Amino acid sequence: MRVFPRVRAPRPHALRRRPGAALLLLGCMPPLAAVLVLLMSPAGGERTVVLPPPRPAQARSAVLHPAPRPRIVPRYVWADDGARSQPPPRYDDKVVAVFVHHTDSPNRYRCSETPRIIRALYTGQRGNRRWDDIGYNFLVDHCGTIYEGRAGGIDRAVTGAHTQGFNHRTAGIAAIGTFTKGVPVPRAMTDAIAALAAWKLGLADIDPRVRVRLVSSNGKSRYQAGTAATLPALAGHNDGFMTNCPGAALSALLPKIREQAAHLQGRR
DSSP states (O other): OOOOOOOOOOOTTHHHHSOOHHHHHHHHSOHHHHHHHHHTSOTTSOOOOOOOOOOOOOOOOSOSSOOOOOOEEOGGGTOOHHHHSOOOOOBOSOOOEEEEEEOOOOSOOOGGGHHHHHHHHHHHHHHTSOOSSOSOSEEEOTTOOEEEOSSSOTTSOBOOSSSTTOOTTEEEEEESSOOOTTOOOOHHHHHHHHHHHHHHHHTTTOOTTSEEEEEOOOTTSSSOTTOEEEEESEEEHHHHSSSOTTOHHHHHTHHHHHHHHHHHTTOO
16 A cells, blocks of 8 residues: 655645735735735635835925025124014915015125125115015125015015015015116126025925916016916016016026026926
């Protein structure tokens, strides 16, 4: 009589303790497919399978095209006691557009005088116009130095008072001087505007070369209140309001500033 070797039946929980080919296959499947395989297994078979833990997803940055933050001189450098006691600032959720202005003030000044000039602008806007603060979020002098303007925080989306109808979700950058047709615009100034716009728009991953949707909040702008307008993400004041600001000379340079800002964000 011929004797055959005895074959031992697998223990009920062997699959759970020592993953075999089936577990490796399940571990390679997408989660939904693995679940379907388990649900379709025979009623009498092993139904509990220990799958390897999912691989942690690589964190994806919320900001895809950031630009380095340029050096910004803080507000306290120019603000006197009156400018330090402000009503609470107002905020938006983010900045999706930047408006470029000029201050319509003399061009002949020493850069060491910039804090005094900003103080004078602040006094005029608070006194004559009865605003609660200087309207611009930032100001740039002809040496390319960037100053914090309106209070509330450099990194935050502070609601300004720079472009009537379009102060929400925007930032105002003022070039100190008057840049009408034929007036030279210093390269240091346009470089600083590009760097500042690239950083500020990059926080919301906005390409400076695109157009964005903004809703007018004031019928004295170019659009009736409540009207949705599509404007450049890096715009001139005159794109949203009936004005010659930021002057023909600076307006003519905006396409180049947009391209420079996009390059600083790492875009092609």
